[in-house]
Each structure stands twice: as C-alpha cells, then as structure tokens.
Amino acid sequence: MKLSYNQYDVHCTHPFGISRNTHESYPEIFVYLEKDGLIGRGEASPSDRYGESADLILNTLGKGIQFPEAIVHPNIFEETVLSQCNGLKALEVALSIAYLDWWTQNNGMPMKDFFGVTTNSGPLTSFTIAIGNMDLIAQKVEEAKPYHILKVKLGSENDKEIIHAIRAETDKVIRVDANEGWDLASGEIMCKWLADQNVEFVEQPLPADKVHDTAELKKKSPIPLIADENCLIPENIPEIAHAFDGINIKLMKCGSMLKAKQMIDMAREVDLQIMLGCMVESSIGITAAAHLAPLVDFADLDGHLLIDNDPYIGMQIEDGRVIIPNGDGLGVELNSKYKGLK
Ligand SMILES: [Mg+2]
Structure with missing residues (x-):
C-alpha cells in the first residue's frame, strides 16, 4: 500500500472565533493510500486544544508508517497501523478514513454499508x-x-x-x-x-x-x-x-x-x-x-x-x-x- 500526503491550509470565510482563540485558516493534512488502482483519502485536522499540530503529524509521517502486506479487515488495519501515529488522534483518523475508503471501494460498497x-x-x-x-x-x-x-x-x-x-x-x-x-x-x-x-x-x-x-x-x-x-x-x-x-x-x-x-x-x-x-x-x-x-x-x-x-x-x-x-x-x-x- 502506497502512502502519500500533503499539507493544505483551509481558509475561513470569516475569521473563526471561539472562547479560546480566533483563526483565519487551519492546516489540514490530506493522506492518500493507493493500491490496485484505487485511492483511499483521509484528512487530519489537528487541534491545538489537544496538543496536536500539522508539524507533529508531518514529523510522524516522515518517520514512515508500516502497513500490512496483505489486504486486511479494517479492524486489523487499525490494530496494527494506528499505534504508529505517536498518539496523534487526527493522524490516526486520517489513516482510518483513508483505509476504510480504500477497503470499501475494493469491496464495491459505500462506506455507510x-x-x-x-x-x-x-x-x-x-x-x-x-x-x-x-x-x-x-x-x-x-x-x-x-x-x-x-x-x-x-x-x-x-x-x-x-x-x-x-x-x-x-x-x-x-x-x-x-x-x-x-x-x-x-x-x-x-x-x-x-x-x-x-x-x-x-x-x-x-x-x-x-x-x-x-x-x-x-x-x-x-x-x-x-x-x-x-x-x-x-x-x-x-x-x-x-x-x-x-x-x-x-x-x-x-x-x-x-x-x-x-x-x-x-x-x-x-x-x-x-x-x-x-x-x-x-x-x-x-x-x-x-x-x-x-x-x-x-x-x-x-x-x-x-x-x-x-x-x-x-x-x-x-x-x-x-x-x-x-x-x-x-x-x-x-x-x-x-x-x-x-
Ligand atoms: Mg464544541
């Protein structure tokens, strides 16, 4: 399974203010998992409230993630892959979404099924x-x-x-x-x-x-x-x-x-x-x-x-x-x- 990723900054239509802070943009990390001509897409939207950032995610991705060689059920994928994400929940879910996107396409079904x-x-x-x-x-x-x-x-x-x-x-x-x-x-x-x-x-x-x-x-x-x-x-x-x-x-x-x-x-x-x-x-x-x-x-x-x-x-x-x-x-x-x- 081939992993690639991009940082992409989403820009707010209006500055987005909450009780803690205001942002004009937020960095997203898009992750892509490719195999057999299908692409699974995922997204990490790190929150500083939980000590996460785009840099921490990019550093973790830069160190490399090991994927199972065979096609595995999403349960097995999550057990073996998400523990490599350094506890970064936004990265974990990006890989979870990307694999489930790929796996459900490979099984010819919408993700909701x-x-x-x-x-x-x-x-x-x-x-x-x-x-x-x-x-x-x-x-x-x-x-x-x-x-x-x-x-x-x-x-x-x-x-x-x-x-x-x-x-x-x-x-x-x-x-x-x-x-x-x-x-x-x-x-x-x-x-x-x-x-x-x-x-x-x-x-x-x-x-x-x-x-x-x-x-x-x-x-x-x-x-x-x-x-x-x-x-x-x-x-x-x-x-x-x-x-x-x-x-x-x-x-x-x-x-x-x-x-x-x-x-x-x-x-x-x-x-x-x-x-x-x-x-x-x-x-x-x-x-x-x-x-x-x-x-x-x-x-x-x-x-x-x-x-x-x-x-x-x-x-x-x-x-x-x-x-x-x-x-x-x-x-x-x-x-x-x-x-x-x-
Ligand atoms: Mg809330």
Whole structure:
C-alpha cells in the first residue's frame, strides 16, 4: 500500500472565533493510500486544544508508517497501523478514513454499508456563527439561510449581546457552544437565560476539568448539556455520563471511524443523546462523518461550509439535511479546479 500526503491550509470565510482563540485558516493534512488502482483519502485536522499540530503529524509521517502486506479487515488495519501515529488522534483518523475508503471501494460498497447504515439521509445540520465582529451578525445570519439550526459560539464577555443580535434577525433554533468558557455560577445564569431564547442545548459549558461542577449545573439547567472537550474517546463516556445529557463525537478527537461507531453504541446504551461534530475541515473529513450521521440525533457537520477553498466534493446538504453521496467508499472526488492534490 502506497502512502502519500500533503499539507493544505483551509481558509475561513470569516475569521473563526471561539472562547479560546480566533483563526483565519487551519492546516489540514490530506493522506492518500493507493493500491490496485484505487485511492483511499483521509484528512487530519489537528487541534491545538489537544496538543496536536500539522508539524507533529508531518514529523510522524516522515518517520514512515508500516502497513500490512496483505489486504486486511479494517479492524486489523487499525490494530496494527494506528499505534504508529505517536498518539496523534487526527493522524490516526486520517489513516482510518483513508483505509476504510480504500477497503470499501475494493469491496464495491459505500462506506455507510460497513456501519450498517441503510439510508443516505442524516439529521439536519447546524450552521455555526462564530465569535467575531458584532457588526457582521446580520450578514452571518443571512448566510445561514439554507440551514434550519444555528450553532452559536459563546463563552466571551458579550454572550447576551450576541444572542440578542441573532434573535433580532431570526427565531430559528439555536444550539450554543460555550467551549469551556463559563464557571458554575455564570453557567447557571446563562443556561436559565438561554432556555427562554429558544436554545435547544448547551455544549461544553464548563472547563473539562470541572466535571463535578458540570454535574451540579446539569441538576439546575433547564436545557440539556452536551459534552465536547469532556468526551474524546470511548473510555471517557462512563467517566462523564452522569454530568451531561449527551456527547459530541468528533472523528478528530476519537482517532478512528470504528471508535466513533463504538462511541455511538456506548452512548445509546447509557441513554446519552448523540451529536456528530467536526473541526473546520474539508469535505473529506466531513463526508467521513456523514456516513455515520443517520445513526445520531444531532449533526453539526458544517466545517467545510465555513471555508472558501474546499478542494473536495462529497457530502451534500438538502433542505438543511446531511446527505451521504452515492458511490463506493467515501464518495468524495477532487474538485478539478484544485491542482496538486489527489
Ligand atoms: Mg464544541
């Protein structure tokens, strides 16, 4: 199996601000696995929140990855290959996606079939309004017109002002992501206030090391709490299930398509609601997540919609809903405008 890779910087349509930082672009690493005339594509979108970077990924790839000589089941591939990724979850999932793309193409099936998904249609996706220039809020709400649900980044000083500005434009359902920006006292005030603003739930209200406080907030909050920074891998689910009403699964956090499916199954067993989220990324990573989307309650798969140089075409949105592309494997193709990529 031949491995190649490229760094590619995705450029944000608007500077993307959350409670921690603001970015104008993000480095992606595309990985390609080729064998027998088929190409499997994967994407790593490293997050500094988790100590990952494009340089760390490129260094690890530069040292070489050993692949099984025979064609193996994706379970075996992940057992033997992902341990060589130096613990970098974004790289692990890039190789997981690329191999599953290759393997399902080689078996003449769409990736979703591997997971027992029987429909191409997933939930409605939210569209993110990030922290940024307040004067742009009306424009951002207008740009979000094709989507039925807004995800609003809070956790800054002017949280109420942001919600008031959006509510002046639209009464669409809002999902709030505080990105660890509150403490127990401010979280309690905000959750009660947001409940009156047609807000469906709040993602990661408190810092990830405040699980005890989050469990207290859960008792008082009229709206559900969803774990993001508190829920990275399957092993986190039993640790935090008492403090949240649901979890946000992201491929870039859990490091494997198979583990993402395992997290969906585990969350169902303990009655946690399930959201499928993403980083700011291209249509490779987003489409991989889309293949699992019909299995979850909430989709937040808009990372490719927030950039203006997505080189790939994959998952589509119809009337706000996630639609898995037809075709074998991931179903992603390179937009012919973009040269130098595969
Ligand atoms: Mg989040």
